[in-house]
Amino acid sequence: METAEIQRRWLTYFGDRGHSVVPSASLVSDDPTLMFTVAGMVPFIPYLTGVVPSPFDRATSVQKCIRTLDIEEVGKTTRHGTFFQMNGNFSFGDYFKEGAIGFAWELLTSSEADGGLGFRDSDLWVTVYEEDDEAYELWQKVAGVPTSRIQRMGREDNYWSTGQAGPAGPCSEIYFDRGSEFGPDGGPAVDDTRYLELWNLVFMQYAIDNVRSKVDFDVVGELPQKNIDTGMGMERVAFIKQGVANMYEIDQVRPVLDRAAELSGRKYGADPVDDVRMRVVADHVRSALMLMTDGVAPSNDQRGYVLRRLLRRSIRSMQLLGVKEASFPELFSASKDAMAPAYPEVASEFSRTLSLATSEEESFLGTLEAGTTILDVAVSKATDAGQATLDGDTAFVLHDTYGFPIDLTLEMAEEAGLGVDQERFASLMSEQRDRAKQDAKKKRSQVADTSVYREFRQHGETVFLGYDDLRNESSVLGLIRDGIAVSSVGPGDTAEVILAETTLYPESGGQVADQGTLEAPGVVATVLDVQRPVSGLISHTVHVDQGELAVGQSVEVLVDEPNRRRARQAHSATHLIHAALRDTLGPHATQAGSLNRSGYMRLDFSWTQGLAADQKLEIEAIANRAIHDDLEVSTKVLPIDEAKALGAMALFGEKYGDTVRMVDIGGPWSRELCAGTHVASSAQIGVINLVHESSISAGARRVEALVGMEALSEFSRERELVAGLQQTLKAPRADIPARIDELINQVRQMEKTIESLTQKGLGGAIERLAPTATTYGPVNGVVGRADEVASADDLRHVAQNVLQRLGSGAQLVALGADIAGRATIVVVANSDAVDQGVHAGNLVKESVAVVGGGGGGKPQLAQGGGPDAAGLDKALETLASSLRQL
Structure with a gap:
């Protein structure tokens, strides 16, 4: 059974049973404390925790996920993969344990002919939380599982929580018995290699507090709304249904493995060490393909660093397989063909992703060459000192700072007759992982902080009136100071203000937050920031200059009009520059991020090489001609499918609902989905001065421009500079370039004369x-x-x-x-x-x-x-x- 077919059966089964079918969210998580979507439930956290009212009673999804904490285990086990798909079904106060157990068992054990997955009852085992008698009995009553195949487990294995005070509950897991050749009898409590976990059902029914550790906390009561969160591992089910030994051999991964074997001239299955390398390539290439399809580009920080590491580990593994030349065009093409049936966007975005991948490969092959030089020096020093081993600190610096893989360090040191202090290297790597885990844990702990917004969000969404007005009357729904809801704040306080409606724009889509004030009789508060802490809610961070703000109070919301006007100019200018880039370079020059603030715009776009001087002039000229032509700027709210059918661009990093706002400048010439504020016609932008273009990572460039009066001021400064050059060089404006060339040539001649004399x-x-x-x-x-x-x-x-x-x-x-x-x-x-x-x-x-x-x-x-x-x-x-x- 192909993986895409398992996905189809899953969504069909739950869709037919009243679940809203929710498309996979991006691998780039909405949660600011997470770099990636690491589990199928991540997009549903606001609904499961009650911070945001759920738009549906029950839902299902097949969610793309990325996890890299166990990256060193990839290729060595049957089930460690950096990219994986989690099939989930969710209930928000609808069905509970009995319904979840019934759905899971029916889908797993129904015949393939009837749309099920065709597992035999006798091959399945179940675990429940040791105190969850209800689930223990329901597995017998609903699914007919004999008590001999139901095992009770402790909190370490069968209890879910966020690690913070809040919702929690017992888990129940379904395991598949792979057979006696994979391990001893006795069920999952004895051996989780033979008994492979397929499905985890979380019964979110309790509130916990005083959390001291994962297993040490106080259950303080039942939740008013009980929820279901389940997850079935797609890759695990696939390799069982396809009769292969591990997840690297399923239909979505094996083609890359086979291509790596062909390119290296080595046979998969002949050498255990080579097998691990081929599996690493297969896994990492697929993960990188999916990340880049979702808009991530290689870089030296955060998500881009994780992607770069995956790409470099793939290159390293191919090198160790004996492939010294570039191989990504072949490997990524194989992965695209395997993944496109389930994710069509992989094919439509492939030209861009392949360009990023090949650019990174070319760069890293050069890094490997430089790393070899650094390693040669280190080996020489060790040899001169009479050492038998290369110190682990040097190996770690090569790996961590220069991106030089440890496997190549080991291999090249061995060729020089040296060992490597692997114990010290492993210790440093362990320290690094511990720091990363602690940082991740620290960030995860912030998830619970959004609970303070739950009460305010239940009043409904904050109404944004700022497209049409710059001031409005509103009421204070809530006040938050130091993360705690309060009834009032006074002079000198900094606090968050939740309003029923607002004209102040919250930072999003690259446009910075509005500036302004909240005013009432005797009260003035300066707005420092405007954000959306949770979906649908706008929060205003203010400094209270005078008076007292209180919940229930009426206030006047005032937007700083000059600042908003210049921000509108910059945002509309970004759309013009984006369209001009695509006109000049072609459709693959797509936006990958932006920043729009008063008088300034910055646009990042996918491109592999620097822009020539004539290209920059052409882009600037196209954008300014659009300003000169006074193109109409219109907005329309419509269904997303209709907007895309009209050619509207959906930009990476942006999240869209079923209904979207489409911004046209000059009709279809510039047509994008955008929630930002814009000018009424292009002439209101004034002028665009493209001041800088640079590289931000392999395969990504950045252009920066000044807009409106700031652009004119820069032109004035440049005019003064030219006037100064005219005076210094004693030459008319038109002759300045030739005069400078003449001086440069004179200097070069003098340098040659000096060198000759030397x-x-x-x-x-x-x-x-x-x-x-x-x-x-x-x-x-x-x-x-x-x-x-x-x-x-x-x-x-x-x-x-x-x-x-x-x-x-x-x-x-x-x-x-x-x-x-x-x-x-x-x-x-x-x-x-x-x-x-x-x-x-x-x-x-x-x-x-x-x-x-x-x-x-x-x-x-x-x-x-x-x-x-x-x-x-x-x-x-x-x-x-x-x-x-x-």
Whole structure:
């Protein structure tokens, strides 16, 4: 049974039984405390916790999820995957334990011909919370499961909570018995490898408090509304139904694994180490494909860093399989073909995602080359010091800072005859993971903070009136100070104000929050920020300047009109620049983020290379022509499917409901889904001055522009700059570029003259030193001073040229110089000298110790120095003596 068919059966089954079928949310979580959607219930948290009233009594979804905490286990077990799909059914005060158990058992055990999943009753086991007698009895009554296959488990395994005070409840899990060849008898309590968890049913029925740990808390009562949250692991069901050994061999993953095997010329199943590498590639390529389809781009922080790590681990694994050249075009194409039947957007966005992937691969292949150089130096130092192992700190820095994979470090160190302190490396990695987990735990703990908004949200959604008006009368529904609801706030207080309606725009869609005031007789509060802490609710953070604000009070809401006007100009300018980018570069130059504030706009877009000067001029010109043409700006609220059919762009990172707001500028030329505020016609923008374009990550660029009066001010500053250049260069405006080129050429010619004179001086040193070669033990060489040089680079240049003059045989040159009051020594030797026991690095270390310094290097080239320039002759004599003793 194909994975897409399991998805279809799931949604059909629950849809036919009165559940609202909810599309998968983006992998980019709405929850500000989560980077990704990590579980199927995440999009439903506001409804399950009661913060936001649920729009449906029962729902079902197949949710895309990403988890990377156990990334090191990927490929080694049957079930660890970074991307997975969680099939869920949810009840919000509707059915409870009996209904959830009945649905789960019927879908699992009904025949495939009847639309079920066709599992045999006898292969399924159930666990319940040890004190949940109700669930224990219902499994027997509703599903007919014998008590011999129902096991009671403790809080550690069968109790769900957020880890904070709030809703919680017992769990019941369904396991599949894979057979005696996978482990001992005795059910999931004995072996969870043989008995594989398929489905988890959470019965959210209690309120808990005084949470001391996952298993230590106080149950303080029953919830007024009992909810159901269940999750069935799609990949686990798929690999059982498809008769394969693990999740990496199912139909959505195996094609990538097979392509990796073909490219490497190695056979899957022949070598356990290679098998793990192929499974890592298969998993990570799929995860990266899905993340990029949802708008994530590789970068060095947050979501982009996780994506970059997945991509780099894939490249690393292909390298260890012997594939040194780029392979992403082949691997990602295989993954696209496998995932598109379930997620059509994978195909429609593939050109953009492949461009991001190949750009990252090209960049990282260069990083691997640079990392190899860094590792070579570290290996050389370890060898010089007589160490048998490379220290774990170096391996960790290479891995964590430079992105150089530990597997390659191990392999290359072994080639140099060194081990790696893996225990220290593992310890540092463990510390890093612990920090990440603690940070994640800290962030998760903030989820419960939204409960303070529950009471206010139950009054309904905050009505936003700001599209048409800049002031309104409203009533204070609630006040929050330091995270706690209060009845009033006074002068000097900073607090959140919940209003019934507002004209103040809350930050969203790249547009910053409005500025303004809340006023009443004797009361003035300055608005510091406006946000949507939960869906449908607008919160105003204010500083109370005078008087007292109280719940139930009437206030006048006043928007700062000049600031709003300039923000509107910037937001509409962003739409124009986006359309101009697509006109100039093509449809793949899609927006990936924006910032619009008074007089300034910033737009990030998908593109792999810097814009040429003529492209930037063209983009700016197209946008300003649209302003000149005074295009009408119109908005319309309509169903999302209808808006998309009209060609409206839905932008990454934005969340849309069934009904959307569509903004047209000049008709279909610029047509986007957008909740922001805009000008009435393009001429009101004034002018756009494109001031900067840069890279923000592989495959993503950023343009920045000034808008309106700020753009005019910048033009004035540039005019003053040009006038100053005219005066300084004594040239008319049109001649300034040529005059600057002329000056640059003059400077370059002077630099060449200086370099030539320097080289002539160095040539004299070479001619003087080469004839002084004499025998030092087993080698012929020159040991002397070269005070003609001005830098260490010059000293190396002279030494290497003298060595070339000495010809064949065992030859060495050791030169010293007083450079800016510091004794500097360089030693170069040919391979024959090294064969005779010469090690340039050791010679330098010994000699520079005389001048109070340090240094070292490889057997054929080394450099060092010290502060005691007066001791240079003694240092060179020490070096010569060491040579004679070889």
